[in-house]
Amino acid sequence: MATNMPKATVAIVGMGWVGGVIAAELTKAGHDVVGFERGKSRSTADYYHVHDELRYANRYELMQDLSKETVTYRNNEKITALPMRTYGSFLLGNGLGGAGVHWNGQYFRFLPYDFQIKSKTVERYGAGKIPEGMTIQDWGITYDELEPYFVKFEQMAGISGDPTTVDHVGKMSQPFPIGPMKQSPAVKLFRDAAAKAGFQAYTMPSANLADNYTNPDGIERAACQYCGYCERFGCEYGAKADPCVTVLPVALNTGKLEIRTFSNVTKIVHDGKKASGVQYIHVPTGEEYFQPADVVILASYVFSNTRLLLLSDLGKKYDPDSGTGVIGKNYCYQVLGAGTTAYFDDKEFSTFMGAGALGATVDEFNGDNFDHSELGFLHGASISLTQTGLRPIANNPTPSGTPSWGKDFKATSIKYANRSLSVGAQGSSLPFRHHYLDLDPTYKDAHGLPLIRMTFDFEDQDKNLVKHLAAQTKKIADQMGATKTETRDAMTTYNITPYQSTHNTGGVLMGDDPATSAVNNYLQMWDADNVFVCGASAFAHNSGYNPTATVGALAYRTAEGVGKYLAKGGSLV
Amino acid sequence: MAKDGADRPQDESRRRFLKYTGTAVGGLVVGGVVGGLIGSQAKNAKEEPAPSPSGSAPAASNERDYNQALMFFNQEQFQTAEAAAERIFPTDDLGPGAKDLGAAFFIDHQMAGMYGTNARDYMTPPFQTAEAYQGYQLAFKRQELMALGLDALDEYSQDKHQSAFVKLSEDLQDEVLSAFEANEVELKGIPAATFFTMLRNLTIEGVYADPLYGGNKNMTGWKMKSYPGNQMSYYDAIEKDGLVKYEPQSLHDHLTS
Numbered sequence: 081m082a083t084n085m086p087k088a089t090v091a092i093v094g095m096g097w098v099g100g101v102i103a104a105e106l107t108k109a110g111h112d113v114v115g116f117e118r119g120k121s122r123s124t125a126d127y128y129h130v131h132d133e134l135r136y137a138n139r140y141e142l143m144q145d146l147s148k149e150t151v152t153y154r155n156n157e158k159i160t161a162l163p164m165r166t167y168g169s170f171l172l173g174n175g176l177g178g179a180g181v182h183w184n185g186q187y188f189r190f191l192p193y194d195f196q197i198k199s200k201t202v203e204r205y206g207a208g209k210i211p212e213g214m215t216i217q218d219w220g221i222t223y224d225e226l227e228p229y230f231v232k233f234e235q236m237a238g239i240s241g242d243p244t245t246v247d248h249v250g251k252m253s254q255p256f257p258i259g260p261m262k263q264s265p266a267v268k269l270f271r272d273a274a275a276k277a278g279f280q281a282y283t284m285p286s287a288n289l290a291d292n293y294t295n296p297d298g299i300e301r302a303a304c305q306y307c308g309y310c311e312r313f314g315c316e317y318g319a320k321a322d323p324c325v326t327v328l329p330v331a332l333n334t335g336k337l338e339i340r341t342f343s344n345v346t347k348i349v350h351d352g353k354k355a356s357g358v359q360y361i362h363v364p365t366g367e368e369y370f371q372p373a374d375v376v377i378l379a380s381y382v383f384s385n386t387r388l389l390l391l392s393d394l395g396k397k398y399d400p401d402s403g404t405g406v407i408g409k410n411y412c413y414q415v416l417g418a419g420t421t422a423y424f425d426d427k428e429f430s431t432f433m434g435a436g437a438l439g440a441t442v443d444e445f446n447g448d449n450f451d452h453s454e455l456g457f458l459h460g461a462s463i464s465l466t467q468t469g470l471r472p473i474a475n476n477p478t479p480s481g482t483p484s485w486g487k488d489f490k491a492t493s494i495k496y497a498n499r500s501l502s503v504g505a506q507g508s509s510l511p512f513r514h515h516y517l518d519l520d521p522t523y524k525d526a527h528g529l530p531l532i533r534m535t536f537d538f539e540d541q542d543k544n545l546v547k548h549l550a551a552q553t554k555k556i557a558d559q560m561g562a563t564k565t566e567t568r569d570a571m572t573t574y575n576i577t578p579y580q581s582t583h584n585t586g587g588v589l590m591g592d593d594p595a596t597s598a599v600n601n602y603l604q605m606w607d608a609d610n611v612f613v614c615g616a617s618a619f620a621h622n623s624g625y626n627p628t629a630t631v632g633a634l635a636y637r638t639a640e641g642v643g644k645y646l647a648k649g650g651s652l653v
Numbered sequence: 654m655a656k657d658g659a660d661r662p663q664d665e666s667r668r669r670f671l672k673y674t675g676t677a678v679g680g681l682v683v684g685g686v687v688g689g690l691i692g693s694q695a696k697n698a699k700e701e702p703a704p705s706p707s708g709s710a711p712a713a714s715n716e717r718d719y720n721q722a723l724m725f726f727n728q729e730q731f732q733t734a735e736a737a738a739e740r741i742f743p744t745d746d747l748g749p750g751a752k753d754l755g756a757a758f759f760i761d762h763q764m765a766g767m768y769g770t771n772a773r774d775y776m777t778p779p780f781q782t783a784e785a786y787q788g789y790q791l792a793f794k795r796q797e798l799m800a801l802g803l804d805a806l807d808e809y810s811q812d813k814h815q816s817a818f819v820k821l822s823e824d825l826q827d828e829v830l831s832a833f834e835a836n837e838v839e840l841k842g843i844p845a846a847t848f849f850t851m852l853r854n855l856t857i858e859g860v861y862a863d864p865l866y867g868g869n870k871n872m873t874g875w876k877m878k879s880y881p882g883n884q885m886s887y888y889d890a891i892e893k894d895g896l897v898k899y900e901p902q903s904l905h906d907h908l909t910s
């Protein structure tokens with residue numbers, strides 16, 4: 081029997097960026113919040129010895145312990161899904177701050193096109209342009225409506241970037257609070273090459289502080305030191321915007337947030353119309369508790385958000401055969417196959433230095449910034465060169481044809497360790513009817529509950545996108561004065577083994593129609609108005625960018641919505 | 654080539670660190686390491702201009718390294734692992750190979766710990782035949798796969814060349830390893846290529862991981878690659894052209910009492 085806890089106004093499941101932003105906003109407004117986090121607590125004090133590639137990058141110190149819970153995966157419905165037993169394709173956050181602790185901080189607002197992808201595509205190319213089985217839909221919100229919330233996230237996190245924007249992205253009502261990151265020679269080379277190729281490159285907007293910064297909440301943080309241990313690591317300077325050094329301390333400082341770590345939420349208790357609270361397991365003791373709350377907020381990332389709804393039987397489960405139902409729909413990812421590596425026999429770069437979001441980007445081939453009439457795909461990719469800091473276990477660049485071990489491998493990988501640069505395209509991922517999430521029939525987590533099952537593969541859309549974008553990366557790389565360049569333009573089956581990106585999206589879509597979406601544009605559930613489901617799970621597709629800017633903006637909008645709901649109740653739209 | 658930083662004492666970067674984090678002390682939040690560093694900085698300051706611990710380290714070859722002993726392998730497995738790792742990352746004009754860098758000790762230590770026992774991997778049955786793109790699906794723990802694989806290297810060498818793997822010529826050792834890499838070896842249910850890939854990856858890790866794990870002896874793996882280990886800050890260097898050289902530092906240099 082679960083022990084009953086005293087009632088809270090708001091229960092938030094997950095203490096990452098989403099949970100942190102919402103907790104800060106609600107507690108500042110005077111509401112009592114209990115935050116549940118299945119992992120441990122964290123602070124910058126834990127990062128004094130963080131410059132350890134083996135421990136953090138190769139052994140995934142900061143990520144979810146897969147022995148307790150993982151996902152299962154299959155390419156299509158004909159084969160048996162098997163568990164992701166070891167880490168590969170993506171790295172799930174765990175513990176205070178979630179993945180916001182070990183992210184890079186590359187910050188991009190999604191494009192105006194993204195939010196109205198279907199109507200804008202039909203408007204420009206006709207309905208026939210959308211291929212059979214592709215389930216793109218509008219998001220139920222426009223870029224302009226979301227714009228003020230981007231600003232809030234930027235001010236809070238201290239985003240660094242150019243004072244003006246290029247032509248191809250959404251307008252900003254306020255510039256970034258901090259100027260751009262420093263420019264390394266490699267980044268400069270890319271920018272010059274992009275200009276020669278006829279493109280407008282801009283400094284990658286960054287959540288690694290380019291300068292010391294005090295945010296509107298009074299949080300002071302130090303500038304980034306370009307230490308080269310950013311992605312997969314915590315920042316010992318607090319320079320990388322991370323929930324633990326921004327929103328969570330603000331929320332805690334109000335005295336209105338209680339964080340319960342090692343508390344794994346297993347169920348939303350509800351009567352089909354409203355939730356009464358959440359059930360959770362205190363992981364160290366295995367004891368079960370029930371936390372009553374007026375409002376329940378899921379901020380537990382794409383997989384847990386979807387899984388908790390399915391485990392709780394809340395919302396209509398998606399059925400890929402009929403295309404009806406919504407929970408689990410439109411799982412999307414990121415298409416990263418296109419890129420060109422440049423090898424320099426007579427030039428060296430200090431690529432071991434760097435910061436998670438040090439780089440420059442070109443957007444001519446992102447979204448609908450170019451004509452797709454004659455192309456076999458929609459949307460596109462951002463093209464960037466980043467200098468995130470290359471570390472020696474992982475950094476063994478060798479031109480194709482070089483063996484992966486032995487004498488030649490050693491000599492070649494050492495030669496090019498500081499003599500190669502890569503131009504990469506981060507492609508959008510558009511939804512298909514048979515790409516979805518549901519509960520696995522066989523495999524269970526440490527508590528005996530079914531794992532989430534992913535059914536996903538790359539389609540012709542993705543393969544054609546990669547071919548086209550690869551050619552653009554080559555155009556730029558060929559202008560960098562390298563001895564030789566090698567382009568990757570082939571995309572095959574989705575493979576769970578190599579790391580690609582932790583930009584998983586979908587499952588609990590936002591929209592303006594309860595038949596095709598699970599939450600409205602405040603991320604409030606259509607089927608239970610005191611449940612809000614937040615994060616990239618709300619994305620109807622994934623853009624050619626990293627997701628967190630848009631995740632963060634939506635979290636601010638949700639916080640505003642929850643405030644309104646607590647005042648008045650009912651549906652917010 | 655710029656030689657900036659080679660003789661720059663470690664304190665310089667710490668001072669920069671403090672300069673920046675110091676400004677944060679008055680704020681609502683203070684980075685947790687600030688306190689610790691201020692303490693250590695105060696200590697270092699007294700010792701100035703004493704060289705950094707790494708700079709003053711005695712020639713390690715004169716010292717016994719008590720960390721070089723076996724936690725998991727038996728003696729034969731160790732020797733086989735050492736010989737195989739040396740072929741994967743051989744000694745050449747650039748510098749030492751995996752053997753002298755201690756990679757086999759690294760592998761032994763890793764196999765004895767949580768990586769070797771797949772402590773943080775999902776090891777719940779049923780184990781089923783997988784498509785290649787579904788990743789590792791073996792019921793074996795890494796340490797079991799490693800031990801079986803090393804024994805198999807020997808068995809295969811005996812079969813083919815009537816000799817233990819360690820006694821084969823370098824060319825023949827390469828031939829044996831290539832057969833494993835190409836999965837051309839029948840191993841009673843053990844996937845030879847999976848074993849080989851694991852051994853290859855562990856060898857590279859043993860060459861380049863922080864020396865605290867038993868490999869990359871004296872940071873020589875890093876030095877060969879002009880990798881500076883971990884430095885506190887590149888704030889002043891990030892805009893510089895070319896390869897900026899540093900005397901590498903290991904996590905040992907971060908230990909402050």
Ligand SMILES: Cc1cc2nc3c(=O)[nH]c(=O)nc-3n(C[C@H](O)[C@H](O)[C@H](O)COP(=O)(O)OP(=O)(O)OC[C@H]3O[C@@H](n4cnc5c(N)ncnc54)[C@H](O)[C@@H]3O)c2cc1C
Nearest residue numbers: 094096097098118173178179180184185186345582626628
């Ligand atoms: C290596 C890496 C690099 C990245 N780089 C970038 C980048 O440069 N730019 C960018 O935009 N994005 C990047 N991302 C993505 C970014 O980190 C995420 O978009 C963001 O952190 C998601 O925040 P979230 O709050 O939605 O989820 P999370 O950070 O995953 O937080 C969810 C939290 O919920 C907890 N939780 C889950 N289930 C339960 C449960 N049942 N009970 C209790 N607690 C639970 C988890 O432990 C976790 O702490 C990166 C991600 C990774 C892994």
Ligand code: SF4
Nearest residue numbers: 288304305307310315
């Ligand atoms: S690169 Fe900058 S933001 Fe990233 S961990 Fe290092 S100091 Fe922090």
